[in-house]
Amino acid sequence: MVFLSVGDVGWGDELLAGLGITLLLAFTALPVGLFLGACVAALSVSKQRVATTFALLYTTIIRGLPELLTLFMIYHGVGLLINQLLKWLSPNNGYFEFSPFLAGVVALGLVFSGYAAEVLRGAWQSIDKGQKEAGFSLAMGRLQIFWLIERPQIMRLALPGLGNLWINLVKDTALVSVIALNDLMRMTNIAVGSTKQPFLFYLTVCVLYWAVCIIFERVLGYMEKRANRGIRSHH
Structure with missing residues (x-):
């Protein structure tokens, strides 16, 4: 167990630092994915043919690409594009190094948004249309109806699906x-290379990921219970 201790001898502090980066990455990618997913969901329920076609293409492409390939395309592709643009603007511009953390946020946010858009669209379309008509009859604007009537119901209905996507996002980091990026997995690989103790470190990381996911599942369960308070279940 000396390998897992904190200090100069063990790798405990490095693993905890890696876990911190992992959680920071997940919590930063979440709002990006939610915002993009909500925008795409809004386009998918639009009456405009162009908007619905774009939403369908977006979700099909994002969900059809392996997550690792999306990450490589963002990290190498966007980095290359930025450098080409800088050179085009001025040949004297130096090399721009695209941050692995930023690339991770963008890639994981995109992946999350592709699936979240479908979850939110399904929730949106399951709301009783009579509620919107009632809002119009009370002289409420479209934005008011969405914010006061539709949004709370969308979040309640979408919460279980979004919760599953959040757990997947944490693991995808x-x-x-x-x-x-010096996240939990990379620090584990470095520790394994240094100590030649693969079973010990990979088992430790399994327990860490499992513990984190269990905590989040408990929190999500509480959020679902709270969101459904006062709602009569139909059997």
């Missing part, structure tokens, strides 16, 4: 270790 492990992919970012391949672009040299």
